[in-house]
Amino acid sequence: MRRFSWFNATSLTFGFAFLYLPMLMLIIYSFNESRLVTVWAGFSTKWYGELMQNEAFLDAAWVTIKVAFWSSTLATILGTMAAYIMVRAGRFRGRGLFSGMIYAPLVMPEVITGLSLLLFFIAVDVDRGILTIVLAHTTFAMCYVSVVVTSRLVSFDNSLEEAALDLGCTPFDAFRSVTLPIIMPAVISGWLLAFTLSLDDLVIATFTSGPSSTTLPIKIFSAVRLGVTPEINALSTIMILLVTVGVISASLISRSLAIKAKADERKAEQQ
Amino acid sequence: MKFGRTLLVAIPYTWLLVFFLIPFGIVLKISFSDIALAIPPYTPTLKDGFWQMLSGLDLENYAFIGAGAVFAVFAVLVISVAMFQIVYPRVRRALIPDARYGVFDSAAAALTTLAVALVNVALIVALVSFLFPVLKSFVDIPDFLYFAAYLSSLKIAIISTFLTLLIGYPIAYGMARAAEHWRPTLLMLVILPFWTSFLIRVYAWIGILSTEGYLNQLLLSIGIISEPLAILNTPVAVYIGIVYTYLPFMVLPIYAALEKMDDSLVEAAEDLGCTTLSAFWLVTAPLSKPGVIAGCFLVFIPTLGEFVIPSLLGGSNTVMIGKVLWEEFFNNRDWPVASAVAVILLLILIIPIVLFQRNQEEAEQ
Numbered sequence: 001m002r003r004f005s006w007f008n009a010t011s012l013t014f015g016f017a018f019l020y021l022p023m024l025m026l027i028i029y030s031f032n033e034s035r036l037v038t039v040w041a042g043f044s045t046k047w048y049g050e051l052m053q054n055e056a057f058l059d060a061a062w063v064t065i066k067v068a069f070w071s072s073t074l075a076t077i078l079g080t081m082a083a084y085i086m087v088r089a090g091r092f093r094g095r096g097l098f099s100g101m102i103y104a105p106l107v108m109p110e111v112i113t114g115l116s117l118l119l120f121f122i123a124v125d126v127d128r129g130i131l132t133i134v135l136a137h138t139t140f141a142m143c144y145v146s147v148v149v150t151s152r153l154v155s156f157d158n159s160l161e162e163a164a165l166d167l168g169c170t171p172f173d174a175f176r177s178v179t180l181p182i183i184m185p186a187v188i189s190g191w192l193l194a195f196t197l198s199l200d201d202l203v204i205a206t207f208t209s210g211p212s213s214t215t216l217p218i219k220i221f222s223a224v225r226l227g228v229t230p231e232i233n234a235l236s237t238i239m240i241l242l243v244t245v246g247v248i249s250a251s252l253i254s255r256s257l258a259i260k261a262k263a264d265e266r267k268a269e270q271q
Numbered sequence: 272m273k274f275g276r277t278l279l280v281a282i283p284y285t286w287l288l289v290f291f292l293i294p295f296g297i298v299l300k301i302s303f304s305d306i307a308l309a310i311p312p313y314t315p316t317l318k319d320g321f322w323q324m325l326s327g328l329d330l331e332n333y334a335f336i337g338a339g340a341v342f343a344v345f346a347v348l349v350i351s352v353a354m355f356q357i358v359y360p361r362v363r364r365a366l367i368p369d370a371r372y373g374v375f376d377s378a379a380a381a382l383t384t385l386a387v388a389l390v391n392v393a394l395i396v397a398l399v400s401f402l403f404p405v406l407k408s409f410v411d412i413p414d415f416l417y418f419a420a421y422l423s424s425l426k427i428a429i430i431s432t433f434l435t436l437l438i439g440y441p442i443a444y445g446m447a448r449a450a451e452h453w454r455p456t457l458l459m460l461v462i463l464p465f466w467t468s469f470l471i472r473v474y475a476w477i478g479i480l481s482t483e484g485y486l487n488q489l490l491l492s493i494g495i496i497s498e499p500l501a502i503l504n505t506p507v508a509v510y511i512g513i514v515y516t517y518l519p520f521m522v523l524p525i526y527a528a529l530e531k532m533d534d535s536l537v538e539a540a541e542d543l544g545c546t547t548l549s550a551f552w553l554v555t556a557p558l559s560k561p562g563v564i565a566g567c568f569l570v571f572i573p574t575l576g577e578f579v580i581p582s583l584l585g586g587s588n589t590v591m592i593g594k595v596l597w598e599e600f601f602n603n604r605d606w607p608v609a610s611a612v613a614v615i616l617l618l619i620l621i622i623p624i625v626l627f628q629r630n631q632e633e634a635e636q
Binding site for chain 2 (some may be wrong): 019111119203
């Protein structure tokens with residue numbers, strides 16, 4: 001039996017208050033009438049209107065979404081491949097180096113990754129722009145995807161795949177029709193993770209972007225350095241709400257998928 | 272089949288080689304070259320053969336940032352912490368004989384565990400502050416900025432990891448003790464901030480901590496303070512920012528360890544006469560140790576190279592190595608020195624990264 005004491009209740013209350021109050025203040029003050037961000041002067045949505053008029057922010061948002069979409073898609077493909085190799089391919093030459101390269105970017109300080117990629121792009125003489133940010137984001141996001149997919153691959157029963165191979169599937173068919181549906185929830189959450197990591201990244205994007213490809217975090221960072229503004233509060237609120245809706249719906253979907261999978265299994269057992 | 276497998280391995284492998292390993296090679300190469308007023312602003316030194324390369328390596332950048340002194344300090348730190356870890360089990364054993372679990376023993380267990388953590392932190396912070404002036408007067412380093420930046424990053428990373436542990440452990444413990452049907456929701460509430468933009472979460476604190484911010488308004492209106500506190504642009508703001516943004520990284524591994532734990536162990540301890548507190552220190556705390564260690568590394572490693580938090584919340588008073596690297600690169604355009612700074616940061620991080628991986632492997636077994 002687990003006991004839930006007053007101590008646990010207070011630590012949870014204070015902990016979650018600490019986690020959520022700052023964001024709540026941000027959201028509340030984005031509806032502030034006054035330009036002075038710390039003085040409440042009545043409810044207003046005018047800063048959202050002004051944000052929508054701000055071409056620079058809209059352009060940056062569009063660039064960010066494009067970069068996030070392409071890099072997360074590429075990262076999901078590469079990361080799933082990498083996870084599959086790590087779990088199923090057995091021994092191959094250079095496996096140690098490969099697993100090192102998969103895990104290293106997870107803990108590498110962003111400034112180092114950004115600096116090294118920029119120096120690389122200059123050395124091979126690629127113009128910096130959307131393409132270079134996509135390449136950079138793909139590289140670090142694929143490692144996160146592969147960690148997520150690996151944990152799913154490890155936990156499921158290898159014999160299903162072997163059965164498909166015995167029944168005459170080609171390895172690719174076996175992967176597509178047996179393995180992929182089973183690891184799909186992990187692949188989707190890997191994609192979502194890669195997408196948010198890319199949306200969020202400031203440091204690597206600053207190093208690898210060119211003058212014509214400013215992403216939203218770069219824009220926000222340069223605005224924020226000058227202090228708090230109501231437009232940024234409004235923008236932050238939109239981003240927080242989008243992420244909240246995304247995460248909650250993703251978790252509901254994966255929960256219902258899990259329930260459905262369990263029901264299917266039970267049905268299969270009964271037959 | 273054979274060909275397909277080779278292709279499958281080759282694609283991500285080549286990608287990582289090209290976009291991860293080769294860029295590091297380039298950083299290493301540029302760190303050994305001279306600054307030049309050109310585009311790109313460095314003169315390559317490695318275009319001849321391997322032997323010429325070795326003899327012609329330009330260590331100027333490393334000497335300039337005081338790499339030797341940084342490593343000397345780091346070596347002293349690692350050795351003294353290691354020594355302390357050897358001494359500590361003996362002290363603990365002397366203080367808590369295994370046979371009795373009374374009130375006194377649980378207090379002793381609590382005190383020694385806390386003392387270990389505190390002494391470790393204090394030891395490192397004291398060494399850092401003590402070694403700095405000593406080295407400054409004995410060693411000739413052209414620019415002490417870098418050396419100071421490494422040490423202050425180390426200090427900030429260690430103190431904030433400790434603070435995150437102090438705040439994160441009770442949250443994880445509360446979550447693991449909560450009713451079963453509540454746990455997924457609580458877990459979601461911890462994960463949600465992790466998905467929200469890092470930049471926005473740091474930004475949120477500017478409005479709270481600034482001189483006319485919400486915190487000062489609140490404290491002034493209650494009457495606790497009569498003049499606004501200057502928190503923004505001080506190291507305190509950096510600690511708050513780090514604890515806030517990295518809290519989920521601490522809570523999640525500790526929660527995972529506590530959730531797996533068998534409750535009957537605690538019950539058994541209590542049946543055998545332990546108080547609640549001594550059962551916690553003698554059963555729960557040791558069993559959650561892998562989670563605590565993982566959480567500490569997950570906070571410590573990225574904090575050491577942190578850029579966003581010190582530059583938004585720390586002002587010009589807080590020097591951290593990530594910020595120095597950034598400024599060296601974008602403002603001074605000294606690429607060779609920036610590369611040397613990056614190489615040394617990486618060498619320093621190798622020890623905690625290796626220790627972290629070993630801890631993960633042990634936890635899996």
